[in-house]
Amino acid sequence: MDIVGFNLWYGEKQALFDVGMNVRKNKITALIGPSGCGKSTLIRCMNRMNDLIDGCRVEGSMFFQGQDIYGKDTDVMALRKRIGMIFQKPNPFPMSIRDNITYGPRIHGITKQSELDEIMERSLKQAALWDEVHDRLEQSALSLSGGQQQRLCIARTLSINPEVILMDEPTSALDPIATAKIEDLAISLEKDYTVVIVTHNMQQAARISDYTGFMYMGKMIEFDDTEKIFNKPSEDLTERYITGRFG
């Protein structure tokens, strides 16, 4: 996925300035930066979730496998099926665990029960949740713990087999143990999926990502190998942020 000269406005206020970066296939890309710098805004643009916001306007291009995401003839639903998203707060549907997972496949036209069961088992296993819930699939998803709910949401996204998974601070509402589980999960997904993750946790970015982008005030200050960003960043601003001497 390539992003070139991307600008975004919320009404009159510009939130992204000339952002450029590229997301490599089957790698984990992390976005870091202080609060309000536009990380969520950027990641939500990648599957056009910002379409939902009134008065939101974009300029510039984002290419996914060579096709313009913001092109006139883009089918947003087909796009979102291939670029899935995990949100900051776990947001399971108020339905049973089973229905949560089979919702996506059903939307995309799968009706056969055996096939749905297969997808459900596969996704829950991938999300490392199967062992904990396989005997309570009919229970409400809201009865799960926060960490379990977030893994359920990941499984729900995996159920439609996207190519890219966008994660916006997926662990910020979770305790350290649940966080570790999600991190392991992200790493295990790497071989099959492309992952973009927004995080406030520097160690997390360093631990799991291959590439890192540092954003500040709506601009992409630096985008490079995670190794490089954390060891010898070329921008002064990045270094100050990484080492916590910011402000």
Place this chain on the structure above:
Amino acid sequence: MCAFRHNEGDHLSHENTIKKTKRFNHDKVMKYFLMAVASATVVIIFFIILFIFVNGASAIRDIGIWNFLTGFEWRPSTDTYGAMPLITGTALVTIGAIMFALPLGLGSAIFISEVAPKRLRNVLKPMCEVFAGIPSVVYGFFGMIFLIPLLRGFFPDHLLFGTSWLAGSIILGIMALPTIISVSEDAMRAVPRSYREASMAMGATKWETTRRVVVPAAISGIAAATILGIGRAIGETMAVMMVTGNTPIVPEPLWNIFEMLRTITATLALEMPEVVSGSVHYSALFLLALVLMVMVLAINYTAKMIIKRSRKKFGETISKKSLLDKVTEHEKVAKHTKMFSKMSILACLFAASFFISSMFVGAVISLIVAVLATMVFVSLMYTDKVAFKMGRSLMLTALFISAYMASSLFLDASASVLVSFIVVTAALISIPLAKRLLAKTKEKIAHFVLLSIVAVVLMILIVIVYDIVSKGLPALSLNFLFGYPEDGGLGGGIFPAIVGTIQLVVGTMMIAFPLGIISGIYLAEYSKDTRYTRIIREAIDILNGTPSVVFGLFGMAALVIYLGVGYALIAGCITLAFMVLPVIIRTTEEAILAVPKELREASLALGASKWETTTKVVIPAAFGGVVTGLILSLGRAAGETAPIMFTAAVVFRSSVSLSLLDPVMALPYHLFFLAWEVPGSETMQYGTALVLLLMVLFMFALASLVRHRYSKSIKW
């Protein structure tokens, strides 16, 4: 790409494009479909106004709008149509109702919101809601059979028949209570906790905090509650008609609450069934309905503006506000309070000058005098200091005038003046004394007063319910429930009325459910803030404020007469459906808007279309709220009389018919008929009232059960 993705089967494999494909996108089509359905309300309100206007127009020509509005005589037998006594009747009975309901309602609201512990509040709130569930005709029945004899006992010299302005105001006041309580309680609960904490932290007692911080901060909400209560009372038909005596005269003197009077709504309900279609009388009634609509709309619009302003005041930004901001906010609130007190002083003045001048000259001239007097005082009050100084003396003047008005009903003029002097002197002495009381003592007294107010309100409820249940139960028997009326209503049963009510409710729902739910979905999910959406919302508001008797009038003019359907089940169902439509739309919309946006995002991020998201995620999540709204509207439709009394309901049916074109019997109309026309049928009346009450309250209980269930099982 990876090993297992290939053995997935074909369905989820990717076409290598994100370009638009053949897959049908419902969103556009659905949007226009939903919008078309939501436009129904606009069409309905357009036709209602059109029919009233067209039918009323010839009265404007024949009578003249000025003669109509200012004429003092309403006598259809001689084709004299002066609406003044009806307009004054409506205004007086409403003023009385508010004077009765405001202290009770506000006191209860303060108690529930500020004093009662949580447990007690959870009991009191639903109890106050029961008031709203009792059908209008049951209130009227209770007024006739219980309140009127009681009042006659109290004032044997003044009330020959008992039916009076006083009785009407008490019953209407009780009916306005739930509106006043719930709206002003909401307003007080919306006052941020930080306000209370700031006040308590400065050492204020709970009562001082309530009086000086909470109530002033919520003042616009309380004002709105009052105005909405007025709107409710003005549009009320059955209850007020059954207890006011219905004589179209202006009371003499104007404040004589023992006099009989007649409201606009009662006139419509009384005269509509007998009028010849197309006559001057017919047209005059429509003009009267138009006047009523204008009055109600003006009132509701004022309430809406006030509510809008108070919403802005406590926008979501409160939490971010710094302390400094809060202080200025306080000052603003204080300003509002001052404005409000000024306004009430002006209102007192206006009323006083009106009353005084009406003793010597006609109502119209009195009105002019009142306006002039008020204007003079407005210019005087321009500076706050003057206002403040005058406020006290004005209050005392108002006290003097009201004391005089009250006592002059019982005593002769000079004695009344004496009494008024005593009252004012007592006030002058006791105010400084009260000021010197300790804060703690004041709090104790205040809480005691509030508690007694709540006790009175509960007593009223208990008396109504107990009276109907205890006297209705003996009437219930198999023969009563499954038999036909005999001896013109003196005996037998009410089976056809029960069946008719069920038929009406079912038919109403078949029309109103789809229309209402779809419009609600459109407004919540698909509409943007365009001009057209605003028109739809406006139409819903107007429909919501339209008095039920006007719906009946429209049903009669449009369906029964114009389309020639005659008195028929279908005409009643359509009329009732129009009436409950705004309730369903609103509750549906609110329930859908309460679904967090995260759920929508989750679904959309999975590649679902908006329509799929709405139907498969949002509506199921909002289900509890939607169903609650539906049941509530069902209860309302079951209890209404005015919309069916000239469209569908008849006093007797010898068999149960399923045809849509046959008239039906209905419980509320049957109760009205028995109470109004069949002396000696008290047992039957109590039985019918009980069955109706049980039916309606059952639905209300069901609704709150559903709501409770869902709020428990779904926590965002």
